[in-house]
Amino acid sequence: MTTIPEKVAPATAETFFFDRFGLDARALESTLGAALARRADFADLYFEHRSSDSVSLDEGLVKKANQSVSQGAGVRVLAGEKTGYAYSDEVSLDQLRVAARHAGAIAAAGGESRAVGLAPPGRPDRDLYPVPGDGVRRPLPERVALLERIDREARAFDPRIRNVMASIGTEQKLVLVANSEGELVADVQPLLRVNVACIAEDGDRRQQGSAGGGGRHAFAWLVDDEERALRFAREAARQAIVNLDAVDAPAGPMTVVLGAGWPGILLHEAVGHGLEGDFNRKGTSAFAKLMGERVASELCTVVDDGTIASRRGSLNVDDEGTPTRRNVLIEKGRLVGYLHDRLNARLMGVPATGNGRRESFMHYPLPRMTNTFMLAGTDAPEDVIRSVDRGLYAVAFGGGQVDITNGKFVFSASEAYLLEGGKIGRPVKGATLIGNGPDVLTRISRVGADLRLDDGIGTCGKDGQSVPVGVGQPTLRIDGITVGGTRA
Amino acid sequence: MSTREDGAALVERAIEAARRAGATDCDAVFVEGESSTASVRLREVENVVLSRERRLGLRCFVDHRSAAASTADLDGDAVGRFAADVVGMARIVAPDPVSALADASLLARDVPDLGLDDPAGLATSPEERVELARLCEAAALDADPRIVNSDGAGFSARSSRVAYASSRGFAGEYRGTGYTLWAAPVAGADGAMQSGSWFDTRRSLARLEDPGSIGRIAAERALRRLGARPVPTQEATVVFDPQTAASLVGHVASAVCGGALYRRTSFLLDRLGEAVASPLVTLVDDGRLPGGLASRPFDGEGVATRRTVVVEAGVLRSYLLDTYAASRLGLATTGSAARSVGDVPGASPTNFHLQAGTTPPAEILRSVDRGLWVTSLSGFGVNPVTGDYSRGASGLWIERGEVVHPVEEVTIAGNLLDMLRGIEMVGDDLAPRTSVAAPTVRIGRMTIAGR
Numbered sequence: 037m038t039t040i041p042e043k044v045a046p047a048t049a050e051t052f053f054f055d056r057f058g059l060d061a062r063a064l065e066s067t068l069g070a071a072l073a074r075r076a077d078f079a080d081l082y083f084e085h086r087s088s089d090s091v092s093l094d095e096g097l098v099k100k101a102n103q104s105v106s107q108g109a110g111v112r113v114l115a116g117e118k119t120g121y122a123y124s125d126e127v128s129l130d131q132l133r134v135a136a137r138h139a140g141a142i143a144a145a146g147g148e149s150r151a152v153g154l155a156p157p158g159r160p161d162r163d164l165y166p167v168p169g170d171g172v173r174r175p176l177p178e179r180v181a182l183l184e185r186i187d188r189e190a191r192a193f194d195p196r197i198r199n200v201m202a203s204i205g206t207e208q209k210l211v212l213v214a215n216s217e218g219e220l221v222a223d224v225q226p227l228l229r230v231n232v233a234c235i236a237e238d239g240d241r242r243q244q245g246s247a248g249g250g251g252r253h254a255f256a257w258l259v260d261d262e263e264r265a266l267r268f269a270r271e272a273a274r275q276a277i278v279n280l281d282a283v284d285a286p287a288g289p290m291t292v293v294l295g296a297g298w299p300g301i302l303l304h305e306a307v308g309h310g311l312e313g314d315f316n317r318k319g320t321s322a323f324a325k326l327m328g329e330r331v332a333s334e335l336c337t338v339v340d341d342g343t344i345a346s347r348r349g350s351l352n353v354d355d356e357g358t359p360t361r362r363n364v365l366i367e368k369g370r371l372v373g374y375l376h377d378r379l380n381a382r383l384m385g386v387p388a389t390g391n392g393r394r395e396s397f398m399h400y401p402l403p404r405m406t407n408t409f410m411l412a413g414t415d416a417p418e419d420v421i422r423s424v425d426r427g428l429y430a431v432a433f434g435g436g437q438v439d440i441t442n443g444k445f446v447f448s449a450s451e452a453y454l455l456e457g458g459k460i461g462r463p464v465k466g467a468t469l470i471g472n473g474p475d476v477l478t479r480i481s482r483v484g485a486d487l488r489l490d491d492g493i494g495t496c497g498k499d500g501q502s503v504p505v506g507v508g509q510p511t512l513r514i515d516g517i518t519v520g521g522t523r524a
Numbered sequence: 525m526s527t528r529e530d531g532a533a534l535v536e537r538a539i540e541a542a543r544r545a546g547a548t549d550c551d552a553v554f555v556e557g558e559s560s561t562a563s564v565r566l567r568e569v570e571n572v573v574l575s576r577e578r579r580l581g582l583r584c585f586v587d588h589r590s591a592a593a594s595t596a597d598l599d600g601d602a603v604g605r606f607a608a609d610v611v612g613m614a615r616i617v618a619p620d621p622v623s624a625l626a627d628a629s630l631l632a633r634d635v636p637d638l639g640l641d642d643p644a645g646l647a648t649s650p651e652e653r654v655e656l657a658r659l660c661e662a663a664a665l666d667a668d669p670r671i672v673n674s675d676g677a678g679f680s681a682r683s684s685r686v687a688y689a690s691s692r693g694f695a696g697e698y699r700g701t702g703y704t705l706w707a708a709p710v711a712g713a714d715g716a717m718q719s720g721s722w723f724d725t726r727r728s729l730a731r732l733e734d735p736g737s738i739g740r741i742a743a744e745r746a747l748r749r750l751g752a753r754p755v756p757t758q759e760a761t762v763v764f765d766p767q768t769a770a771s772l773v774g775h776v777a778s779a780v781c782g783g784a785l786y787r788r789t790s791f792l793l794d795r796l797g798e799a800v801a802s803p804l805v806t807l808v809d810d811g812r813l814p815g816g817l818a819s820r821p822f823d824g825e826g827v828a829t830r831r832t833v834v835v836e837a838g839v840l841r842s843y844l845l846d847t848y849a850a851s852r853l854g855l856a857t858t859g860s861a862a863r864s865v866g867d868v869p870g871a872s873p874t875n876f877h878l879q880a881g882t883t884p885p886a887e888i889l890r891s892v893d894r895g896l897w898v899t900s901l902s903g904f905g906v907n908p909v910t911g912d913y914s915r916g917a918s919g920l921w922i923e924r925g926e927v928v929h930p931v932e933e934v935t936i937a938g939n940l941l942d943m944l945r946g947i948e949m950v951g952d953d954l955a956p957r958t959s960v961a962a963p964t965v966r967i968g969r970m971t972i973a974g975r
Contacts, residue, residue: 091617094787095786095787097618097620098617098618099590099617099618099620099623100591100592100617100868101591101592101613101614101616101617102591102592102593102594102866102867102868103591103592103593103594103609103610103613103866104593104594104595104866105593105594105595105596105597106579106594106595106596107596107597108577108596117565117568117570118568118569118570118571118572119570119571119572120571120572120573121571121572121573121574122573122574122575123573123574123575123576124575124576124577125576125577125578125579125596126576126578135574138572138574139572139574141572141650142569142572176613176616176617177616180616180617180618198788199787199788199789201787235787235788235789235909237788242788242793242909242910243909243910244789244907244908244909285914285937287757287935287937287971287972287973288757288973288974288975289757289975318565318673318675319673320673320675320710320717320719322717398575398577400571400573434904434905435903435904436903436904437902437903437904437916438902439719439902440719441675441710441717441718441719442716442717442718442719442749442752442932444902444916444918444932444933445916446902446903446905446915446916446935447903448903448904448905448914465907465910465912466905466907466912466914467905467914467935467937468903468905468914468915468916468935468937470903470916470933470934470935470973471933472933518754518933518934518935518973518974518975519935519973520905520914520915520916520934520935520936520937520971520973521914521937521971521973522914522937522938522939522971523971524757524758524759524971524972524973
């Protein structure tokens with residue numbers, strides 16, 4: 037598409053914004069100066085250009101092709117615990133000055149005007165997603181052909197597959213952050229995603245299955261020797277067929293074994309959100325007074341790591357320009373770390389952890405997770421399963437949710453089996469699992485050696501902002517969590 | 525504000541550009557919005573956010589092939605290049621003989637004033653907006669000494685303009701405003717904390733609930749959760765308050781929308797004319813409800829909106845359809861096409877309400893011998909294909925018609941069809957503060973999983 041930069045490397049992202057909007061470092065410096073006209077602590081400018089494409093197939097036909105280009109800039113001013121934020125999709129020096137004045141009004145009047153001198157454009161000394169040029173995208177005919185292969189693969193899995201819905205989404209995001217401490221940082225963030233959902237029918241029984249994956253990869257990742265796109269197709273079909281035979285799920289507390297990978301959504305909901313800096317600074321998290329305390333069994337070490345190459349939740353720099361890191365949250369059962377953006381780090385007197393993220397230029401940053409997972413233990417996963425006389429084995433999940441303040445979290449299984457006498461039994465219908473965040477990890481009695489990260493499907497919502505995230509874990513055994521089936 | 529091209533002129537220009545690029549048919553939508561949000565926490569200003577945005581969406585047909593796109597780059601000849609790109613995409617996707625613009629005879633002929641636009645409230649100053657939030661939070665903080673913290677309170681004012689034009693000759697435009705006030709206090713006792721929140725949202729600032737009332741209700745909702753605990757696993761009666769009943773009604777709304785039917789992902793597939801709910805249940809979707817939060821004079825395809833009875837005394841009477849879904853199902857569109865700017869239209873509910881019954885909510889609670897009054901639900905445990913339902917719940921335990929203690933960390937489970945058919949009472953307390961809304965309902969029996 038002609039309105040989209042065809043080949044942009046991080047090295048030229050700032051040039052792209054300067055050329056496109058007729059700006060230069062001097063203009064950003066004067067805008068930051070205007071933002072700081074009152075008694076502010078900090079100001080930053082965030083420029084974003086996002087081009088995304090999606091194409092989808094349904095009933096064997098590629099019916100839908102979409103494209104979207106969005107661009108804009110936001111000006112943020114911090115004063116004490118206050119945030120002023122103004123944004124516009126019209127980017128010009130005049131508009132930036134208006135936004136700077138509006139955002140700056142949050143601070144008390146007075147103070148002295150300050151000059152901001154921006155350092156030469158910086159960029160991280162690593163590129164976690166070195167997708168060359170425009171490599172995340174492919175011409176539409178190529179994407180259409182892949183969707184048609186996915187459709188055939190899923191239908192070939194079993195004649196009872198009645199409909200296949202598949203989509204491929206690609207995104208290229210350019211960001212530029214300039215702040216009143218003189219930092220100027222740019223990044224180019226590719227994102228690839230494929231989803232497959234299958235409907236299976238057998239007589240009057242109808243069920244669904246879904247799978248997908250992606251990350252900050254080149255398009256080739258879907259179609260290389262591993263043929264991941266086709267694997268997702270078979271996986272969605274298999275799950276739909278399995279679920280045709282699902283019986284009612286049990287209800288009540290029981291021993292649950294969670295599979296490796298995406299079931300790590302447990303960690304995201306049960307502990308991750310509760311460890312975000314804003315809730316802990318404000319004292320509204322169930323974890324607010326638990327730093328240094330035992331919140332998990334000794335088998336549990338949980339990290340949030342934004343630096344894993346090509347992962348969906350990874351970033352070279354967060355949306356405040358801070359390089360991402362590997363942050364240990366829980367070490368051998370003890371709570372040792374929170375996740376911070378600049379605002380909450382400053383107010384709590386600790387360093388930012390590279391977790392300041394925002395959905396787009398229309399949002400100000402919040403402390404958010406990146407890739408959150410539990411480190412591997414030593415048990416063979418088969419032994420973990422064999423250790424359970426009666427319980428549930430859940431291997432695939434839909435979404436989850438948590439009440440930060442009372443710590444209660446839920447996550448809903450989309451593929452689960454009864455465990456009987458150490459063996460995997462009949463599949464059961466989807467059921468929600470509910471527990472208490474500061475307590476559930478203390479009930480973990482077995483941790484597998486099979487740590488796996490999810491395939492790249494997670495999106496996390498907070499305060500109306502969605503950001504891509506990753507989760508992961510090895511096979512785990514939880515001794516007592518409430519399963520919300522219908523069979524009391 | 526800088527001079528900007530009028531939305532109506534812009535969509536016409538986009539249509540012309542698409543025509544020139546070879547589109548055999550096309551439609552365009554332009555959305556322009558501004559918003560202002562002020563929030564306070566512990567009586568101090570916390571956030572002030574100001575925004576403005578505008579986006580153009582274009583859908584182009586080349587015979588029966590189509591594609592859609594959106595852009596915020598509207599300067600100079602960018603719109604011409606954009607239109608050419610969309611037409612280029614359309615040439616590549618598979619032809620779908622059913623895919624077409626809405627029939628000209630169905631397009632809106634009038635753009636009635638539905639009471640969606642009340643610009644008077646937009647004139648409030650930043651200080652007045654902060655003050656509304658402050659009053660709201662103060663009422664919550666001052667309600668009880670056990671209100672120990674706050675997630676803040678906020679006020680937002682939004683205005684938007686939507687312009688639409690199609691190559692079949694329809695062009696229309698409408699404006700709307702929205703005002704929201706909310707509070708989220710935190711109650712604490714015996715080392716445990718509970719949050720509660722309450723809000724109101726209206727098209728007109730003058731109709732917004734009083735800040736003090738919103739704050740006090742939010743505080744009450746947090747306070748009554750203190751001391752919550754799970755109950756033993758059992759089958760029992762479940763009463764949904766209006767907010768949680770609205771989520772239930774939302775699952776039905778999703779299941780009657782066109783896409784879910786031709787894709788075969790709905791538990792209400794092939795059930796027109798069938799009793800899918802108790803005779804107490806009448807569900808109406810009304811796109812022209814005066815002052816309605818989801819009202820609009822025409823839908824995302826220019827088709828006149830209307831009032832559709834979806835379920836009448838328990839019997840499924842109509843689906844909600846856009847042009848494409850209607851053609852696929854051999855039915856007529858119900859003017860239910862919703863459209864995010866850059867996407868193709870798809871059916872979606874507008875003001876979708878479970879009609880009020882005759883029983884006061886207090887009487888419904890008094891009628892419960894043993895059961896859960898659900899005031900909050902969490903998670904995504906609803907299978908739209910089968911209707912299997914399992915969600916996290918909290919609320920209050922009722923015995924012999926009286927509240928006994930607050931409940932948390934339980935799930936409620938069943939199947940949506942059984943739940944709809946098991947509705948035994950419908951409250952008289954329909955007071956929509958969301959576009960999908962319901963009064964209190966009582967369901968005879970569900971599985972509660974707890975201790």
